[in-house]
Amino acid sequence: MVSSTTATPALETRGLTVRFGGHVAVNDVSCRFTPGTLTAIVGPNGAGKTTYFNLISGQLRATSGQVVVAGEDITRLSASARTRRGLGRAFQLTNLFPQLTALENVRLAVQSRADAGWSMLRVWNARRDLIDKAESVLERVRLADKRHVAPKALSHGDQRKLEVALLIAMEPKVFMFDEPTAGMSVDEVPTVLELIHDIKERRDATVLLVEHKMDVVRSLSDRIIVLHNGTLVADGEPAAVIASPVVQEAYLGMEAARG
Amino acid sequence: MSTSPALALPFDETRRRGGFWNAILSSDRPRSKVLSAILLAILLLLAATPFLFSGSQPLSTAAKICVFVVLVASYDLLLGYSGIVSFAHTMFFGIGGYGIAIALERLGPTWGSAAVGLAAALGLSAVLAVAIGLLSLRVRAIFFSMITLAVASAAAVLASQLSDVTGGEDGLSFQLPPALRPAFRLLSEPLFGTPVNGRLIAYYLVFSVSLVVFLVLLRIVNSPFGRVLQAIRENEFRAEALGYRVVAYRTAASVISALAATVAGALMALWLRYNGPDTTLSFSIMIDILLMVVIGGMGTMYGAVVGAALFVLAQSYLQVLMAAGSAALAGLPILPNLIHPDRWLLWLGALFVISVYAFPGGIVGRLRQAGQ
Numbered sequence: 001m002v003s004s005t006t007a008t009p010a011l012e013t014r015g016l017t018v019r020f021g022g023h024v025a026v027n028d029v030s031c032r033f034t035p036g037t038l039t040a041i042v043g044p045n046g047a048g049k050t051t052y053f054n055l056i057s058g059q060l061r062a063t064s065g066q067v068v069v070a071g072e073d074i075t076r077l078s079a080s081a082r083t084r085r086g087l088g089r090a091f092q093l094t095n096l097f098p099q100l101t102a103l104e105n106v107r108l109a110v111q112s113r114a115d116a117g118w119s120m121l122r123v124w125n126a127r128r129d130l131i132d133k134a135e136s137v138l139e140r141v142r143l144a145d146k147r148h149v150a151p152k153a154l155s156h157g158d159q160r161k162l163e164v165a166l167l168i169a170m171e172p173k174v175f176m177f178d179e180p181t182a183g184m185s186v187d188e189v190p191t192v193l194e195l196i197h198d199i200k201e202r203r204d205a206t207v208l209l210v211e212h213k214m215d216v217v218r219s220l221s222d223r224i225i226v227l228h229n230g231t232l233v234a235d236g237e238p239a240a241v242i243a244s245p246v247v248q249e250a251y252l253g254m255e256a257a258r259g
Numbered sequence: 260m261s262t263s264p265a266l267a268l269p270f271d272e273t274r275r276r277g278g279f280w281n282a283i284l285s286s287d288r289p290r291s292k293v294l295s296a297i298l299l300a301i302l303l304l305l306a307a308t309p310f311l312f313s314g315s316q317p318l319s320t321a322a323k324i325c326v327f328v329v330l331v332a333s334y335d336l337l338l339g340y341s342g343i344v345s346f347a348h349t350m351f352f353g354i355g356g357y358g359i360a361i362a363l364e365r366l367g368p369t370w371g372s373a374a375v376g377l378a379a380a381l382g383l384s385a386v387l388a389v390a391i392g393l394l395s396l397r398v399r400a401i402f403f404s405m406i407t408l409a410v411a412s413a414a415a416v417l418a419s420q421l422s423d424v425t426g427g428e429d430g431l432s433f434q435l436p437p438a439l440r441p442a443f444r445l446l447s448e449p450l451f452g453t454p455v456n457g458r459l460i461a462y463y464l465v466f467s468v469s470l471v472v473f474l475v476l477l478r479i480v481n482s483p484f485g486r487v488l489q490a491i492r493e494n495e496f497r498a499e500a501l502g503y504r505v506v507a508y509r510t511a512a513s514v515i516s517a518l519a520a521t522v523a524g525a526l527m528a529l530w531l532r533y534n535g536p537d538t539t540l541s542f543s544i545m546i547d548i549l550l551m552v553v554i555g556g557m558g559t560m561y562g563a564v565v566g567a568a569l570f571v572l573a574q575s576y577l578q579v580l581m582a583a584g585s586a587a588l589a590g591l592p593i594l595p596n597l598i599h600p601d602r603w604l605l606w607l608g609a610l611f612v613i614s615v616y617a618f619p620g621g622i623v624g625r626l627r628q629a630g631q
Binding site: 057078080081083089091095096097098100101104105108109111112113116117119120121122123124125127130135163166170188217 | 479482490
């Protein structure tokens with residue numbers, strides 16, 4: 001069952017479009033995302049997947065169209081305001097606080113979620129609950145032993161895990177993963193996939209996943225949408241979408257051609 | 260000017276430990292035995308200056324150190340912790356000084372008028388800091404710095420032009436409330452050979468207010484709020500994506516920093532019984548502040564204490580030291596001329612270049628590194 005027809009979607013884009021000069025990077029994309037569903041967004045390089053994510057999470061402003069979260073139009077809100085409304089994003093290029101420890105990176109996410117950032121007259125470590133929670137998240141991504149290491153000294157795979165940890169710590173309603181396993185070594189990938197699987201199993205989480213690896217997409221997704229040149233060209237159950245001619249041509253064909 | 264901190268901050272202090280010092284120092288201890296000793300020595304010397312040294316110059320030097328510790332620490336909150344490069348810090352210092360000076364001159368030498376002057380100055384500083392913050396913290400860092408420079412220059416011109424109110428280039432001399440005047444005697448008998456007069460009370464007023472404001476600033480940089488500032492400094496984009504309103508946090512940091520600088524300016528004016536462009540508003544003070552932050556160690560707070568103490572001492576006593584050295588070497592070729600007191604600025608400059616080169620993390624950064 002494709003759940004795009006359920007009553008109130010957690011996230012919806014309506015005619016979302018962005019132009020850079022004459023180039024239309026995302027073109028009139030309307031799509032609904034419902035809780036308990038993991039939607040994979042696939043498409044060739046330059047199809048507009050990350051741009052679509054940027055429009056949703058607020059790093060880019062749409063030329064036209066709307067982004068709606070739980071019924072509220074958030075198109076005009078800043079990235080931070082969207083985060084506070086339950087949109088969580090892990091970035092494709094690792095985007096952390098390079099000189100703060102892994103624990104502090106996660107603690108800052110927990111602190112934001114707890115809305116404790118404006119507390120000025122208490123010492124930060126008086127909020128033991130925030131530290132405990134950050135530590136438990138690090139445990140979940142198997143980085144507990146590296147809690148005092150700064151990201152700049154972590155391996156690429158560990159940085160990717162930390163990126164995922166920040167997203168988990170935010171406890172968003174909508175999880176947006178942008179190629180979470182890119183550049184990871186083969187033995188590290190299962191940890192991250194397991195985490196995404198766990199999140200998906202919670203019925204209230206809405207998960208969006210941009211991913212190139214078709215085996216990952218097949219194993220995790222409930223639904224696939226295909227972007228090609230910024231346009232939504234296919235939307236449906238994984239098996240059907242992968243088999244459809246438009247996808248074979250637009251995406252998988254190109255993959256095959258490249259070998 | 261690089262805005263990176265003196266060293267990676269200590270995030271291993273996750274176990275909240277009790278104890279007097281952790282409470283007072285907001286769990287941000289010096290983390291170096293030598294640094295602890297230096298800080299303790301500075302604290303004790305400043306606390307005991309009136310009883311250790313005679314004459315007015317040591318006391319004035321000590322008062323100036325106290326004021327500059329607050330001024331430099333508040334600038335470190337901006338530069339070291341928030342990564343904001345502002346050149347308007349002396350403007351807020353000046354507003355504090357003029358607030359006290361104008362109020363005491365116009366309204367008479369009472370505590371009430373000092374309070375009115377300080378409150379007005381704090382209000383004006385807060386409004387200006389919010390305005391600068393909201394108008395310009397959205398733009399790129401270099402433009403923000405340029406805007407603060409322009410505003411600070413405008414304020415300096417305004418202060419010298421409005422001579423009816425500010426005394427222009429001459430500044431304002433004024434009377435202090437009676438309890439702070441030299442003629443006032445708290446005790447009829449001298450204490451440890453030092454008369455307990457209004458001057459002594461004024462010194463301890465400056466000392467204790469400076470100490471409290473410094474400890475409050477230390478608390479703020481170690482609060483959840485301070486942690487957000489450091490996160491924004493590290494990666495503004497990510498902080499925003501985590502849900503922190505970057506412009507609001509930066510504006511708040513600017514306001515807190517401006518308020519502390521205003522208090523420092525008020526203390527300076529109270530101590531000097533005078534305020535003018537050269538004592539609080541001039542751009543050369545801005546450069547001194549920058550040097551003190553960098554020499555002491557950016558993003559450490561304790562760097563402000565060490566930097567201010569060293570700098571003010573050098574400013575006050577390098578000439579004296581050089582005169583002694585020059586006299587001792589009289590008769591030798593070149594050397595007496597080289598360390599003639601008239602060359603003191605050359606040697607001060609050389610000291611700074613050497614210290615910045617040798618200790619890129621400032622003195623505090625160097626000491627902490629050595630302590631590990």
